[in-house]
Amino acid sequence: MHEKLPPLFTLQAFEAASRLGSFSRAAEELSLTPGAISRQIRQLEDWSALTLFKRNGPKVSLTDDGAALLARLAGPLSALHQAIYPPDDATQKTLHISTLASIAKEWLLPRLDSFAQAHPHIRLIIDTDYSLVRAAPRVAMLAIRHGTRQSTDQICEILFNDRLVALTSPALAATLGSDARLWPASAMLQHLSLDAGSWQTAAGMAADFSPQGQAYNDADVLLEAAELSQGIALGRLSIAWRRLQAGSLVLASDVVCATPRDNLLIMREDSADLPEMRVFTDWLREQARLWQREVDAFDQRHPVL
Structure with a gap:
């Protein structure tokens, strides 16, 4: 009996090649070369002392031993994926918003009831602080700040002018x-x-x-x-x-x-496509568009110097 398990990446390469029936397509999915996938499969075959694939030109198919291994791995690999990326649960989502107390009280909260009524399954946690907390990967968290747009590895867009x-x-x-x-x-x-x-x-x-x-x-x-x-x-x-x-x-x-500074929406790229993030940021941009109408009308009465 082996005391150690094969590397997780080797098992991922095996699962992708099994599912796609091609080392080349598995390599494309995992951003590797076909040769790298082939080496991972050979290592797994050496590790398990089993022949896992039948090779037929560019196509591959599982042997009986390979199919049996895939069946045993399906549950554990799925559990690992769900541990890292929890399944969507439409009954309850949580979204964290980091912003300044002034923005929260005077601009966000007066508009927030329309979002809460339209999306009762999304719970908002609003954290008012002057320090900009960096969100963890794939966490539903965004920031609304008043400042200057800087070079960053995060999405940083102007929400509205002032x-x-x-x-x-x-x-x-x-x-x-x-x-x-x-x-x-x-x-x-x-x-x-x-x-x-x-x-x-x-x-x-x-x-x-x-x-x-x-x-x-x-x-x-x-x-x-x-x-x-x-x-x-x-x-x-x-x-x-x-x-x-x-x-x-x-x-x-x-x-x-x-104003020399802008009101900014800031979020991580790897979180921007989370369902609750998309719903809230779409709503937020619409609120900013409606606010811009008020600013434009104000400018008509009080021209900007």
């Missing part, structure tokens, strides 16, 4: 006026990771202007402070939209700029 606007409460807007050049530095709230230079330049503010108001690392908390009349905030239109529609925030200035 606008940079100055926002405050109606009361403070009436007090300070709409000319940003006259705003005191103490009235300007600061987002710790936002590049405000393009907006300040477009508004005609001094090159050395530096906000001196309260500083925040979260875009949604920043807007909360502006809503409470604690200052003027530069923020993204997508995050401020609901407050603008409700009237709790107003544009403090008519100056509108394109």
